[in-house]
Structure formats: C-alpha cells, structure tokens
Amino acid sequence: MKISVITAVYNRSDTIAEAVKSVHRQTYQNVEHVVIDGASSDGTLAILENLAHELNDFILVSEPDKGIYDALNKGISRATGDIVGMMHSDDFFADEMVLESVAAAFADPAIDAVYGNLDYVAKDNTSRILRHWSSGEYRSSLLSRGWMPPHPTLYLRRSVIERWGGFDTNFRIAADYDVILRYFGQGRIRAAYIPRVLVKMRMGGESNRSLSRIWLKTTEDYTALRRNGVGGFRALLCKNLGKISQFF
Numbered sequence: 001m002k003i004s005v006i007t008a009v010y011n012r013s014d015t016i017a018e019a020v021k022s023v024h025r026q027t028y029q030n031v032e033h034v035v036i037d038g039a040s041s042d043g044t045l046a047i048l049e050n051l052a053h054e055l056n057d058f059i060l061v062s063e064p065d066k067g068i069y070d071a072l073n074k075g076i077s078r079a080t081g082d083i084v085g086m087m088h089s090d091d092f093f094a095d096e097m098v099l100e101s102v103a104a105a106f107a108d109p110a111i112d113a114v115y116g117n118l119d120y121v122a123k124d125n126t127s128r129i130l131r132h133w134s135s136g137e138y139r140s141s142l143l144s145r146g147w148m149p150p151h152p153t154l155y156l157r158r159s160v161i162e163r164w165g166g167f168d169t170n171f172r173i174a175a176d177y178d179v180i181l182r183y184f185g186q187g188r189i190r191a192a193y194i195p196r197v198l199v200k201m202r203m204g205g206e207s208n209r210s211l212s213r214i215w216l217k218t219t220e221d222y223t224a225l226r227r228n229g230v231g232g233f234r235a236l237l238c239k240n241l242g243k244i245s246q247f248f
Helices: 016-024 044-054 068-078 098-105 140-145 158-164 175-186 211-227 233-241
Strands: 003-009 031-037 058-062 083-086 091-093 113-122 125-133 155-157 191-202
Touching (some): 003 016, 003 098, 031 068, 125 191, 155 158, 158 175, 175 211
Parallel strands (some): 003 031, 031 058
Antiparallel strands (some): 091 191
C-alpha cells in the first residue's frame, strides 16, 4: 500500500530539511511525500527546491494559503496514497522503521487508523526529552474523558477522510482535535496502537506560545467537544489535567 505523508510549512528554514529527510530515510519503500509551502520568505522554499532535485516521490507546492489547516487540506487533496499521515515541519520520525510499523498494522483490513507515542524535545537539543505522551490503547469511552491520540503520529485510511472530511478551517488551533473527535466519535473508526515513540516534536508550537493562544486553544477544544457530541467542561478538564503526567 502507498503511504502519503503531508507536510505543511511556512518559514521554517531551520527545521524543514530535517523533517523532510526524516521521511525519506524511512525503510518502507512505497511513500509519497507532499509538501505544501505557504510562500515562505526565509529561505525555506530554496531548501525544499534543492531537496526536490534529490528525492523521489516528492511533491512540492508553494503558494499563499490561509493557515496550516488550509495547507494540510491542500496536501490531502493532492495525495494519492491509500494511507495518509502528517509530518509537521518542526517534527521528525523517531527512527527509520516507523512507516514499516504503520504499514504492518494496516495489513489488517479491519483497521482504519494507526497511532503511537510522541516525545516532546527541546528545540535546541532534540536528544533532550521534555515530555512523553504515551497514548495507550483506544476505547470509545475515553473520548469523553479528554483522550486523543498524538495527532502527529496518526495515520488514516483515505476512505476515513473521504467519508468524514478534512480539517475545518474555521478553527485556528484545534482543527486537529475536532477532526479526531469526528473520526473516532462520529465515525467510530477502529484503531491500532503501536506502543512506542513514532515522532519527536520540538516544544514551542502554536497552541502554547502565549496566554492568549492557550485561551484560544481551550475555547476551541470546548467547541470541538460540543459540536461532536462527546462532552463538555468535564472532558476539557480531564484533557488538560491528563497532560501533567507527561512531564514525569
């Protein structure tokens, strides 16, 4: 089966090469990498164009967009894989066998989604782990307790996205949470858990860089919970409190 990996990027000249090379170092052979650049102005595009000459199955589009979720939707629309996942421009795979593990899990035709664990690492020293997200096995009852899989580790069959839609660009920060609640809650998809770290993420993302962004994330999370009929304040509280253990 073909796996499509989508990367949305804007002005990440310091990290984009590592993210791209991480995808192309994977031992799994049938991988398509779709990179959507939002018309970067810091040298990111030049780096990507150089990489495009070196790499196979690399699709590069550079044009203005309406933010990360618009860019990811563009990437999904251009992807041709049976399986679709993300590699954010600040992230990289934990090892070269990740997509082998993902493909092996999808060998079961009953499985709609595959996910694993995530390490948050220091921006200036990626060998230093600051937070570990061990997501655990999925049960439908967990959604109302604020559970979600780490979105950067989540891979989906194309049929799930085609049926339930992509990212809602009305959200500025929490469209990933909304789409997970839609797939797992309304879609009742069947998921397989890989109990190891699949992705390393640098700390300092959009959702937690200021108090105003944290507040926006909180209000959008609540909106996503209510619109998908999963829960309300209790689920939101559990979601946020559940992060505390990730630091220990």
